[in-house]
Amino acid sequence: MTALTLHAPVLLIALPLLGAFATPLIGKLGKGARNTFVGLIVLAVAGLASLLAVSVFGAGGVPTVYELGGGTFTFPLSGGQVPIRILFEVDGMSAFMGLITALIALTSAFFSFSYWRERSGGDLYFSLFLLLTAGIFGMVMTGDMFNFFVFLEITSIAAASLVGFRVWRKQSQEAGFKVMAMYTLSGLFVLLAIGLLYGQYGHLNIAALANSLQGSLTDMIALGLLLTGLAMKAGAVPMHMWAPDAYGEAPAPMSAILVANSQASLYGLFRILFTLYGVTVSTGTMGWILIVLALLTIFVGVTMALIQSDLKRLVAFGAVSQIGYMLLGVGVGLAVMATKPEYGLVAMQGGIFHMLNDAACVGLLFFASGAVIRAAGTRDLNQMGGLGHQMKWTSIFFAIGAVALAGVPPFNGFASKFLIYEASFKLSPFLAVIAVLSSIMLLAVFVKAFQAAFLGPRSNASAHVSDPSPGMMVPMAALVLVIIVFGLFPGFFVDHIVTPAAKALWLGRDAYINAVLGG
Amino acid sequence: MSGLSSGFGVWNPIAWALLFVGILVVSFIVRSFGNKGYKRGTGQTKVFLSGNDEPEASGGLHVRGDHLYWGMVDGLSAYYRRVKAWHTGILSDYAAWFIGVLGLVFVILVLAR
Known part of the structure; x- marks a missing residue:
């Protein structure tokens, strides 16, 4: 158990990443084998994320550093002065994001098994899904700016492909292209920023950079x-226009994980503001x-x-508005x-707690919308x-x-x-x-x-529809359970997982730096 | 374990749920004082539409999505004209907004430095 916990940060990325490439091969054995394989991977990932969370939150959110390949960690490297290596640093915020990603990956995968059963291209669908999951875990676990960019790009490629996955819909193709273009733009600017920081300080490690930043021009x-x-990749207005296209056109369970992807970008933004820059700005x-x-x-x-009459675009704009509450x-x-x-700190707790709540609620709404659209045969509310x-149900x-x-x-x-x-x-x-009025309007x-x-x-159109199969109902019911339990016992979850996550950003800059640099 | 405290306000969902259940119980008690002569499926349960017969229910009578809030949307038409105009669906416009925000953020950051 200890070894699993120790290696959890890298396993959370490696399992879905290797799974993504193995899925098309396993798929040759049949849909059952492929679904079992993907199901086992997401179950393992959920277990690992939970183990990691128990370990990190049990230690009060203190950051732990994992260097790929193990070994004793020293800074700078004994054999040279260039601190480039694959390094993961997990504090309360990373563990919290891991839980969100695991929850949405688990429910999306199991919903997809039924949702995508009669469609072709399932091997590629699940392959891209696992790739996206690996990228999101990478973004929230890494302690290195360049690796963050690499994982950001992995999520971009997988997400854009999933948005445009239904190639028989021209709207999906257009949305996929737009998402790819905007994500590429975002990725290029992130890479340029990393290049500027590397050129100035010679570091890519977040802790080393944070320790060196001087607030220069x-x-x-x-x-x-x-x-x-x-902020653009998170879907903040006025750079949000891609988001309704993406969430609206992606297959319903993939819309849910796209929301987790946007939240990973939000995590990156918070990590940079609090940990990387902190008091230097x-x-x-x-x-x-x-x-x-x-x-x-x-x-x-x-x-x-x-004003939307397309059900999925309506939910998509609702999801965009919730990013605002986190911000x-x-x-x-x-x-x-x-x-x-x-x-x-209370504000931080609210914003971070809302990330988890939003993932569960929006995930559920996208699942339900997918079931409705499939049953009704139309996306048009009219x-x-x-x-x-x-x-x-x-x-x-x-x-x-x-x-x-x-x-x-x-x-x-x-x-x-x-x-x-x-x-x-x-x-x-x-x-x-504004926040309260907008919530009332969202209810409307x-x-x-x-x-x-x-x-x-x-009506005649609704006479022959029915609730979806149990395979789609169970993931929805699981998210309902999360919504009710987190709603009835918020104090417990705020005390045990939200506050350590908030404090990791709010007060944890020195601890994050010291975990790598010592001191 | 259940409640939340913001330091200046308190939220206890269990207390809220108990209150909600209490209100339901009171509502049920009040309802039990109602007319015992109520009969389902008789004229007592007919919708009163100024003395006119209730039209036959069918799919055509459904209040559809765009029927709701049209007054509010109409009242905010000046706002919606502008906001809808932003959402052109054209990729180069998306990029232009991004670059515009980037420029604004640069100015703010340099001025605040």
Whole structure:
């Protein structure tokens, strides 16, 4: 068990990565063998992420360093002065992101087994899915800027391919192309920033770089490139336009993992702001940049959702708006870091807790939307109606996901938004007003979707539909369970996993640096 | 274990759930005082539409997605005209927004330095 925990950071990447390349070969043995193989990999990954989380949170979120290949860790390397190597550094925030990724990968894979059963191209579908999962784990575990870029690119390639996977839909092809172009742009700017930092300091290791940064003009240019590139990949307004295209056109279970992918970019942004740059920049300025992006994202996302008649695009814009709440929580935390830390940490807890809650709620909504679209044979809400008569469980699951995401008590979305509202109100009541009003509007958006799809009289179109197979219902039920348990016992989860994650960013810069450099 | 404290506010979902259940119980008690002569499927349960007969329910009567909030959307039409105009669906526009934000962030970071 100890050895597994010790090697968990690299296994979390290696298992899905090797699995991605082995899947087409296993697929030659048949769909059953392939699904068993993929299922075992995601189960193993979920187990490893849980083991790692227990280990890291049990130690209070203290960072642990894993050097690929093992051996005694020294800095700088005894045989030379170039600190380039494959190094993973896992603190509370990384472990927290690992849990989110594992949850969504597990449910998406098992939902896909039924969802994609009658479609062709399953081997490639699951191969890309595992590649994307490996990339996300890599992004959240790595302690090296260049490796972060490599994993970012792996996620970009896999995500764009999955968005355009349904080649028989011209909209999917167009969305896949747009996503590839925008992700490439983002990746290029991130690479340019890494190049600038490497050229100036000669390091790629995050801890070594953080220890060396001086706040020079070059550092600021690199920060601007990193911030904008990662905020775009997270889907922050006004750089979000690719997101509804991507979430809307990807197969439903892949839309869920695309949200986890966006959150990994958000993680990268937070890691860079708190750990890499930290006090070398004006935290107030950085915080307010995030807050402005957050308000735009929340408001534009939710108002655009209101006018959608395509069910998946509606959920997609809803998902975009939730990225704003995460940015708001962390932005408020950053803005008051130096002046009013008493509620800064609360804001951080809210923003980070919302990442987990959003993944569960949006994942559930995408799964339910996929089931509805498949049953109804249309994505157009104006063509749907009365589905709730035949799809009772799906309608209940959709309703739970919707009210939870909109922040209706006692579900999990309310718990995290409560912390965000309270802390942002202390900074400026205006922020809290926008956040609360937008949540109410999001509820209105989902009332529209629910009314249009599930309510109304039985029609000929809805007469022959039914709830999806148990293979699709069980992953939805699992996410409902997460939503209810996290909603009813938020204190437990905030104390044991959210606070260590928030503190890893908020207070953990020195610990992160010292874990690599010593001292 | 259940509750959350922000330092200036408290949220306890278990207390909220108990209150909710209590309200349901009270509602049920109030409901039990209702007219015992209620009969399902009789004229008592007919929808009253100013004395007109209720039209036959069919798929055509469903309130569809775009029927909801049209007044609100119409009231915000000036806002929506602008915001929809941003969402052109053209890739070069997506990139232009990205570059625009990047430029703005550069200016802010350099000024704040």
